[in-house]
Amino acid sequence: MEFKLTEDQLMCQNSAREFAQRFITKERMEQADRERRVPDDIFQGMCDAGFAGLIFDPKYGGVGLGMDSYVLTLEQLAGKDPSMSAVLVISVMFLYAINLYGTEEQKAKYLPGGIEGKFRGSFAFTEAGTGSDPKQLTTTYKEEEDCFVINGVKRFISNAGYEGPIILFANDSNGENTTAFVFDKFGPGYSLSTAWDTMTCHASPVYDIFLDEVRIPKDSVLGGIGGGFKILKGVIAFSKMGVMAQCVGNMGHAYELAVKYAKEKLHRGKPISKFPTIQTKIAEIAAMHQSCQLLVYRLAEHLNDAKPEDMGAVIAESGMVKGHVADTGFICCQKAMSVLGAYGVCGEYEIERCVRESLQYPCVEGVGDIQRIMCGSYALRP
Ligand SMILES: Cc1cc2nc3c(=O)[nH]c(=O)nc-3n(C[C@H](O)[C@H](O)[C@H](O)COP(=O)(O)OP(=O)(O)OC[C@H]3O[C@@H](n4cnc5c(N)ncnc54)[C@H](O)[C@@H]3O)c2cc1C
Incomplete structure (x- = not known):
């Protein structure tokens, strides 16, 4: 260790x-x-x-x-x-x-x-009817002599508004053989909704993508026909780790802001940091932040060392880390905000942004319940 x-x-x-x-x-x-x-x-x-x-x-x-x-x-x-x-x-x-x-x-x-940095790539899996359950995709591909033709609608896709390539998941016309394709955004038949009006993540908006007879070259297949789930599984532990590293960064920022405020704000001439209530809150925020940080660091180490036969365990661990860190991130930031009293909810104070940003983590990369189901079913496997 x-x-x-x-x-x-x-x-x-x-x-x-x-x-x-x-x-x-x-x-x-x-x-x-x-x-x-x-x-x-x-x-x-x-x-x-x-x-x-x-x-x-x-x-x-x-x-x-x-x-x-x-x-x-x-x-x-x-x-x-x-x-x-x-x-x-x-x-x-x-x-x-x-x-x-x-x-x-x-x-x-x-x-x-x-x-x-020549482009900002996208990764499009989610649809209106499915975020957590990959088996319910409705976007389809059909193979023609010189191309694949994609039809469907993708939902909540990040970086979709930027030029560049996208990895997109679709099924064949029988709803089977989930396949990932990589191709350039904004070709004929590709269009976007306006950005969703999210209460968080304003600088990284999400869009719906409409695919109407989008024709893409034969060499756009990533990982082979029918290889889509393998790719989703392979990428998912990595993507949860990255997103949770951001969640931990946001918690650390909230902790620093709460400590700074507690030392500066005076009541009857003395800083509020002298109140046991504030000291208790700061201790709780620190414990939440540091325990989540260690979980993310350990996941990173396990991913560094993972051999193919370890991946089941690492994917289950990533679900546990994601479910726990995302939910704790919100509680931690909300507690840090309470140190600032009413100032905490004001946009003039940076802590307001920390709380808003913490809201995205429980619902991206699969909701918390699904993470816990993934992790629990691995622990209880025969
Ligand atoms: C800021 C942001 C960025 C995003 N970027 C991308 C992106 O780039 N690419 C992409 O593909 N997606 C992206 N998404 C989508 C995101 O990954 C999905 O929204 C997420 O996986 C949750 O899916 P959902 O909204 O369909 O929720 P659902 O799966 O419908 O879940 C809704 C509720 O139902 C419960 N539930 C669902 N299924 C089950 C079950 N089987 N058992 C028990 N309970 C269940 C859940 O617990 C949850 O509370 C983004 C979303 C946001 C907010």
């Missing part, structure tokens, strides 16, 4: 912290919320700093580090603004799927550009 960061890990943590402090300022966060997009220079800056390529092979332009460096980086970025880091997380999730399941041609086509 080792609780000390290595030189590489410290370097990643420091460079992400410096980047966030320097570039993700209050004005830029407000701009991103207003415009509902991460400003191009900030996204490009994250990629130039190597954050999109941390875990990928240097032969594609990556840095070649582990999941541990990735979660430490995300924690720092999301500790400033989780909805800006969400755009990076989704794009890296796209790249991770290509890296695991792509052909050499697909890797050469997408990895270097994605790592350099």
Whole structure:
């Protein structure tokens, strides 16, 4: 057991912290919320700093580090603004799927550009009738002589408003053989709804995608016909880890804001930090934050070391971590907000953003109940 960061890990943590402090300022966060997009220079800056390529092979332009460096980086970025880091997380999730399941041609086509920040990738699974249950997809593909033709509607898709490639899941016309396809957004027959009016994640809006006879090349299949579930399962532990690293970053930010306020706010000339009620709250917030942080770090280590035969256990662990950290993140931020009394609910105080952002985690990457079912059924397997 080792609780000390290595030189590489410290370097990643420091460079992400410096980047966030320097570039993700209050004005830029407000701009991103207003415009509902991460400003191009900030996204490009994250990629130039190597954050999109941390875990990928240097032969594609990556840095070649582990999941541990990735979660430490995300924690720092999301500790400033989780909805800006969400755009990076989704794009890296796209790249991770290509890296695991792509052909050499697909890797050469997408990895270097994605790592350099030339596009923001998407990953489209959810539909109106299914978020948690992958067996209920209704989007279809049919094979023609020179292409595949896709029809259907995808719901709540991040990064869908940006140019670039998308990985999209569809069934054959019998509702079977779930397959992942990778192709460019905005071809003929591809259109978007307006952004959903979410109360959280404003800089990373979600859209419905309408696919009306979208014709994509034969080489768009990712991981083989019928390989869709294998890809979903393979990517899911990774994506939950990344999203929960952001949740932990947001909790850490809420903790810092509560501590700062408690030391500055005076009652009868003395800081409220002297009240036992405030001290108790701070202790509880710290315990929630640090226990969730350790769970995410351990998941990252397990993913680093995972052999194919370990993946069942790691996927179950990712469900446990996601279910617990996401729900605890909201309770932690809400408690931190209460340290500020009425100021906590005011937009002028940053803690309000922490609470709003904490709301997204229980409902993305599969709801908490499904995570607990996944984890519990693994623990109770025959
Ligand atoms: C900010 C944001 C970004 C997103 N980005 C993406 C993206 O990029 N790509 C993408 O594909 N999706 C994305 N999503 C969608 C998200 O992953 C799904 O919404 C999520 O998985 C939950 O699915 P659902 O909304 O259909 O809920 P449902 O699955 O309908 O769940 C609703 C309720 O029913 C309960 N329930 C459902 N099934 C069961 C069951 N079998 N047993 C017991 N209880 C059950 C749940 O506990 C839950 O309380 C995003 C969502 C948000 C909010």
